[in-house]
Structures are given as C-alpha cells and as structure tokens.
Amino acid sequence: MWSGNLKTAIASLRSAKWRSLLTMLGIIIGVSSVITVVSLGEGLKQQVVGQVHGLGSDVLTVRPGKLVSSGSTRQNINLLAFLSTSTLSEQDVSTISKLPSVAVAVPVDFVTNSAAGDGQQLDNVSVLGTGPELYNLLHPKMDSGAFFTEDNLSDNVAVIGSGVATRLFGGLNPIGHTLSILGQDFIVRGAFTPSAGGLISAQQSDLNQTIFLPFIPAKNLVSGRTNILQILVKTNPGTSPDVAAADIRHQLLQNRGGSEDFSVLQQRQLLDLTSNVVNTATGFTTGLAAVALLVGGIGIMDIMLVSVSERTREIGIRKAIGATNRQILSQFLIEGLVLTIGGGFIGILVSLIIFGLLRLYTGLHPVITPMVMILAVAVSITVGLIFSGAPALKAARKHPIDALRG
Amino acid sequence: MALIALKEVSKIFGFGEATTLALDEVDLAVQKGEFLAIMGPSGCGKTTLMNLIGLLDRPTHGTYLLDGKNSSHLRPNRQAKLRRDRIGFVFQFYNLLPRLNVLENVALPLAYRGMTPVRRLKRASDMLELVGMRDREYFFPKQLSGGQVQRAAIARALINNPSIIIADEPTGNLDSHDSKVVMELLADLHRSGHTILMVTHNPELTRYASRVIYMRDGTVVEDESTSIGAVAKGALQTYLRKRKTTEEDIIAGVSALMKDVPGKAMARTPQRGRKKKAKRGRARKVKDSVER
Numbered sequence: 024m025w026s027g028n029l030k031t032a033i034a035s036l037r038s039a040k041w042r043s044l045l046t047m048l049g050i051i052i053g054v055s056s057v058i059t060v061v062s063l064g065e066g067l068k069q070q071v072v073g074q075v076h077g078l079g080s081d082v083l084t085v086r087p088g089k090l091v092s093s094g095s096t097r098q099n100i101n102l103l104a105f106l107s108t109s110t111l112s113e114q115d116v117s118t119i120s121k122l123p124s125v126a127v128a129v130p131v132d133f134v135t136n137s138a139a140g141d142g143q144q145l146d147n148v149s150v151l152g153t154g155p156e157l158y159n160l161l162h163p164k165m166d167s168g169a170f171f172t173e174d175n176l177s178d179n180v181a182v183i184g185s186g187v188a189t190r191l192f193g194g195l196n197p198i199g200h201t202l203s204i205l206g207q208d209f210i211v212r213g214a215f216t217p218s219a220g221g222l223i224s225a226q227q228s229d230l231n232q233t234i235f236l237p238f239i240p241a242k243n244l245v246s247g248r249t250n251i252l253q254i255l256v257k258t259n260p261g262t263s264p265d266v267a268a269a270d271i272r273h274q275l276l277q278n279r280g281g282s283e284d285f286s287v288l289q290q291r292q293l294l295d296l297t298s299n300v301v302n303t304a305t306g307f308t309t310g311l312a313a314v315a316l317l318v319g320g321i322g323i324m325d326i327m328l329v330s331v332s333e334r335t336r337e338i339g340i341r342k343a344i345g346a347t348n349r350q351i352l353s354q355f356l357i358e359g360l361v362l363t364i365g366g367g368f369i370g371i372l373v374s375l376i377i378f379g380l381l382r383l384y385t386g387l388h389p390v391i392t393p394m395v396m397i398l399a400v401a402v403s404i405t406v407g408l409i410f411s412g413a414p415a416l417k418a419a420r421k422h423p424i425d426a427l428r429g
Numbered sequence: 430m431a432l433i434a435l436k437e438v439s440k441i442f443g444f445g446e447a448t449t450l451a452l453d454e455v456d457l458a459v460q461k462g463e464f465l466a467i468m469g470p471s472g473c474g475k476t477t478l479m480n481l482i483g484l485l486d487r488p489t490h491g492t493y494l495l496d497g498k499n500s501s502h503l504r505p506n507r508q509a510k511l512r513r514d515r516i517g518f519v520f521q522f523y524n525l526l527p528r529l530n531v532l533e534n535v536a537l538p539l540a541y542r543g544m545t546p547v548r549r550l551k552r553a554s555d556m557l558e559l560v561g562m563r564d565r566e567y568f569f570p571k572q573l574s575g576g577q578v579q580r581a582a583i584a585r586a587l588i589n590n591p592s593i594i595i596a597d598e599p600t601g602n603l604d605s606h607d608s609k610v611v612m613e614l615l616a617d618l619h620r621s622g623h624t625i626l627m628v629t630h631n632p633e634l635t636r637y638a639s640r641v642i643y644m645r646d647g648t649v650v651e652d653e654s655t656s657i658g659a660v661a662k663g664a665l666q667t668y669l670r671k672r673k674t675t676e677e678d679i680i681a682g683v684s685a686l687m688k689d690v691p692g693k694a695m696a697r698t699p700q701r702g703r704k705k706k707a708k709r710g711r712a713r714k715v716k717d718s719v720e721r
Contacts, residue, residue, distance in 0.1 A: 027540045031529075034528055342509065342512075343518050343524070344513065345542070345589070423486075424480055424485050
C-alpha cells in the first residue's frame with residue numbers, strides 16, 4: 024500500500040513538474056538557509072575556539088568592565104563597558120607584571136582607526152599599541168620581516184596585517200615602507216600572513232586588519248592617553264591559572280580601592296563569552312531562516328489544497344472501489360512528504376554548494392555537523408506532516424458521492 | 430433470504446424549505462443471481478437507490494439488509510470495506526483513473542485490500558483476459574475506445590469477486606456496437622451467477638434483464654419479471670412512445686421533441702416560413718447588388 028501510494032504520489036507530482044518544483048522551492052530555500060546559517064555559526068564558533076585555544080591555557084585576559092552573570096551559568100561582559108574609555112591603566116599593567124605568579128603582562132592599547140600609506144587612506148583598521156611580548160602570546164605567522172623587539176620599544180616601527188599590506192601596498196613587499204598614523208610616520212617592520220577572519224568577541228582580533236605599534240610611541244600619538252582594550256597575561260610555569268587570576272584580581276582591586284570595574288577571564292570563560300555571542304547571533308538569524316521555512320510550508324499547504332480539489336473525482340472513484348478514509352489520507356500525506364523531504368534533500372545539496380562557494384571566495388568556514396543535517400531532514404518532515412495534514416484530511420473526509428460528481 | 434432487502438427506505442436531501450424527498454419508503458428485495466434493470470425518468474431516484482445499495486450513502490429512514498445483515502447505518506470505514514469486498518461499480522463515465530494504465534486501474538481495489546503488487550497485477554491480468562482486454566493491459570484509458578474502457582471498468586468491478594455488480598447506465602456513453610459488447614459481457618456474468626443491478630434509459634437493454642422495476646418520484650411504481658431475450662412490456666410502452674427524429678427535422682435543426690408538445694407544431698410552421706422568407710429576402714438583396 025505504501026509503495027503504491029509513493030508511486031502514485033511521484034506520478035502525480037511528475038504530471039505537474041513546474042508546480043511541484045516551485046512548491047519545493049520554498050522548502051529548498053528554507054532548509055538551505057537554515058543549514059547555512061547554523062553551519063556558519065558553528066564554523067565561526069570553532070574558529071573562535073581554535074584561536075582561544077591557540078593562546079594556551081596559561082594565558083589570562085583582563086578586560087575592562089565587570090563580568091555580569093545572568094541566570095546560572097551564562098556570563099556576559101557588561102556591554103556598556105565597551106562604550107566608555109577603558110578602565111584599565113598603564114599602572115595596572117606594570118603592577119600585574121610584577122606579581123610572582125605572572126610571567127608576562129602585555130597591554131593591547133587602542134590608538135585609532137585610520138592609517139595612510141603610499142598615498143592611500145584606510146579608515147577601518149585597528150591601530151594598536153602593545154609590547155614585544157605579544158608575539159609569544161599570539162604566535163602570529165610572519166609573512167615577511169619580524170615582530171618588534173625590546174630594542175624597538177620607542178622606535179616608530181609598525182607590524183601590519185596582510186589585509187592592510189595588500190590594500191596599502193598591493194603585491195609589493197611592505198617592509199621598509201612608511202605608514203602615516205595621526206600625522207606621524209612609522210616604518211613597516213613586519214607583516215603577518217593572512218589569517219582566518221575576525222572574531223566577534225573583540226574588534227582587535229582580526230589580525231588581517233591590524234597595525235601593531237610599540238606601546239610608547241603609540242601612547243605618544245594620542246598625547247599620553249591610553250585606552251587599553253585588554254591585558255594579556257601569561258602565568259608563570261607551575262602556577263595554576265585560578266591562583267594567578269585570583270592574584271591579579273586582588274592586585275587590581277587594590278589599585279582602584281576596591282571597586283571592581285574589570286574582569287579577569289580564563290580560557291574557559293573566554294570561550295563561554297565568545298560562544299554566547301556567536302550563539303545569540305546564530306539563534307537570531309536561524310529564526311529568520313525558519314520564517315522562510317514556514318513560508319515554504321504554507322506554500323506546500325496551498326498546493327496540496329489545490330491538488331485535492333483538482334482530484335476530487337479521483338478521490339470519489341478511489342472511495343467507490345473501496346479506499347478507506349485512512350488510505351486516502353495517507354495517499355495525500357505521502358504526496359506532501361515527498362515534496363517536503365525532496366525539498367529538504369535538494370536544500371541540503373544547495374547548502375553544500377553555498378559552502379563550497381563561501382570557502383572559495385570568502386574567509387568564512389562553515390562547518391556542517393551531522394546534527395544540522397538531521398535537524399534539516401527532521402524539520403522538513405515535520406513541515407510536510409503539518410502542512411499537508413490539513414489538505415489530506417480534507418480529501419479523506421470528502422463524501423464519496425459528492426466527490427464522484429467532481 | 431434475499432441478497433438485498435430494503436424496507437421502507439427513504440432518503441431526504443437538504444433541510445428546511447429546500448428538502449427533497451429522493452426516495453419515499455421504497456420496499457425492494459433482490460435475490461441472488463437476478464439481473465435487475467431499473468428504469469424511470471430523470472430525477473426519479475434511480476441513482477439514489479443505487480448509491481444506497483452500493484453503500485456510497487446511508488438511508489435517512491428505513492432499513493437496508495445486505496445478505497441479511499443490517500447495513501443501514503454503517504460507519505464510513507466499514508462501508509468502504511464492504512464496497513471493496515462485496516460490490517463492483519460500473520459507471521456511465523467509466524471512471525478509470527487517467528494516470529494509471531488499464532492493468533493498474535483494474536488492480537486498484539486489490540491494493541486497498543493490501544495485496545502485494547505482483548499478485549494483484551497477475552490477477553488483474555487474468556481479469557482482463559476474461560473481458561477480452563488482455564492485449565490492452567498497458568494502455569492508458571485515453572488511448573482506448575469507450576467500449577474498451579468500459580470493459581476494463583467491468584474487469585475492475587469484478588476483481589474482488591463481488592456479490593453485487595451495480596451498473597449505472599453502463600452503455601449511456603457508448604455507440605450501439607460497443608453497447609452490445611458490454612451488455613453481452615454483463616449477460617455472461619449474469620449467466621455465471623452474478624447479481625447485477627443496472628440503471629438504464631434504453632428499453633432495448635431490458636432484453637438482458639430477468640426483472641425490471643420502474644420508478645417515479647422516489648417510489649417503485651411497477652415491478653415486472655421478464656424472460657431474457659424479450660423487451661419488457663412496460664419498457665415496450667416507453668419504446669413505442671419513443672420520439673423519432675425525421676430527416677426534415679434534422680435539416681430544419683429543430684428537435685422532434687417539439688412535435689409532441691400540443692400546440693407547438695402549429696406555432697412552428699409560420700416560424701419556419703418566416704425564416705425562409707428572410708432567406709429569400711437576403712438572396713434578393715445580393716442579386717440586386719450584383720446587378721448594380
């Protein structure tokens with residue numbers, strides 16, 4: 024019976040190829056956008072996780088703004104802290120680095136957004152002041168030249184990301200070229216190799232669009248004001264990160280007379296934070312994609328209703344020769360399911376094509392998990408059952424005589 | 430015991446002022462092996478009666494005993510299963526599914542019984558052999574003539590070996606040759622012991638029946654047993670009254686029906702005269718224009 028119904032369903036869908044295809048299109052778009060969005064989010068999360076892991080578990084991050092807990096486990100930085108100038112100071116950096124549990128403390132100081140070089144002006148870069156120790160914490164890959172060292176602490180030198188290098192100097196080797204930042208000239212000393220795209224958690228994380236300057240000249244550019252986005256801290260070998268984090272917190276509280284306007288994040292918390300942000304963004308866009316799926320489902324219902332009224336006579340004949348209501352119901356349900364499951368599979372194929380294109384032409388790396396695939400198929404089956412259920416029920420309940428009259 | 434027994438069966442359609450009494454306390458008993466022809470004018474309740482007996486509908490009042498069992502108020506699913514196993518339908522408009530080929534159409538009732546595809550197609554093929562359609566198995570209904578489609582429909586009606594075959598004007602859409610083939614087939618089935626209920630407007634077809642009932646306004650007005658091969662007496666009367674269309678009427682394009690209506694014949698002649706005059710007038714005008 025089921026195979027017969029399946030055959031009938033496919034035959035009737037084939038007899039109206041364009042209509043079936045257009046109906047499926049709604050499901051295809053819905054499923055492929057849900058998969059794409061969820062996988063992009065997943066990819067982003069894994070990228071972030073990879074980068075945070077890259078820092079090593081002995082690296083702590085001190086950020087301005089207090090970490091606020093909402094609910095039981097979810098934690099978030101108070102976003103208002105990002106709007107004001109940083110509450111972290113140079114003094115904090117120096118006191119932290121003197122702590123016995125701390126090996127190195129490096130500030131990341133935001134200077135400006137724009138830089139010029141070779142007659143070109145860039146307005147969406149991060150110009151950051153930092154110390155030479157950053158190199159050992161981030162382990163960036165160098166394309167050419169080198170990161171600045173202890174010897175360049177007060178020199179006007181710069182290390183630039185690959186994106187900055189390409190935009191300012193094209194294909195030329197950027198080493199030795201001059202950058203103009205807030206009216207002062209800096210000589211490019213090193214350039215990073217291209218890295219995977221930016222993180223959401225902190226704007227300075229996209230190395231491609233970053234210019235690093237030594238801390239002192241950077242500070243001098245803005246007449247001694249600092250705006251420290253974060254302090255990266257490497258603990259001493261043999262010290263547990265928990266102990267170090269407690270030490271740092273204690274020291275910083277002491278520095279500012281007990282008011283806690285900062286947070287000390289360990290790797291785990293950093294991960295939580297970033298995945299929270301990514302999850303929120305993914306959840307929101309998935310919601311939008313789900314609306315597309317819903318619209319697709321309504322399209323299915325529409326077409327199934329048309330199909331039922333077009334085939335009233337057929338229903339009458341089938342009932343006259345002995346089809347029960349349930350048999351008619353399953354016939355039309357299967358037809359709806361063929362549409363949605365077919366649409367679901369085509370949607371998966373389409374999303375795979377989209378992933379290929381994304382990987383080819385952008386720095387985004389969507390990650391497809393089996394979970395997503397199962398979800399997509401389950402969702403399309405559910406949509407099929409819900410939206411072809413009503414038309415199928417309508418067909419099954421037709422009175423045989425009325426149906427025979429057409 | 431009668432195969433079919435109707436006791437004071439009524440069927441009412443609509444409600445309030447729009448109520449129609451389609452069947453008015455009909456009593457009818459049909460024995461196994463009868464070939465019952467049902468005649469009567471349009472709207473007399475023939476089809477409603479067939480729908481009730483065929484379990485496509487339920488009576489408003491009265492009882493319907495099928496094989497001695499009360500079948501007046503069965504639930505839809507039970508009705509469907511009885512239709513599938515006990516009743517074969519042959520319709521005026523064949524009612525084969527256009528998207529299935531003849532073989533699949535004939536096998537469809539078995540599918541609803543849950544038989545495997547191989548077995549049901551084999552059985553359908555045998556059934557098509559019986560109606561002389563074996564060589565057309567894989568044709569689609571639209572590729573066949575009316576008579577062939579109707580034979581396939583009869584094969585479908587027979588596939589579950591039903592105890593009753595209900596044929597609602599089975600030859601209504603066929604020419605005389607195809608009608609004869611289909612009726613011979615039904616006669617064969619009758620001879621082999623099937624019970625057949627047939628609605629017809631054609632008195633000639635009562636030759637095949639063993640019993641004829643005449644209906645008017647929802648009641649059975651006459652019940653006549655006939656010998657097979659002879660046109661039923663009651664049908665003969667309608668036969669003699671049958672209107673004939675003459676050559677002249679066809680030329681004039683006026684139905685012979687008008688002749689029977691008193692007064693219309695008188696009214697018609699001058700009308701025709703006017704038409705002729707008008708024609709002549711037009712001809713003259715043409716002539717005039719040519720001369721000019």
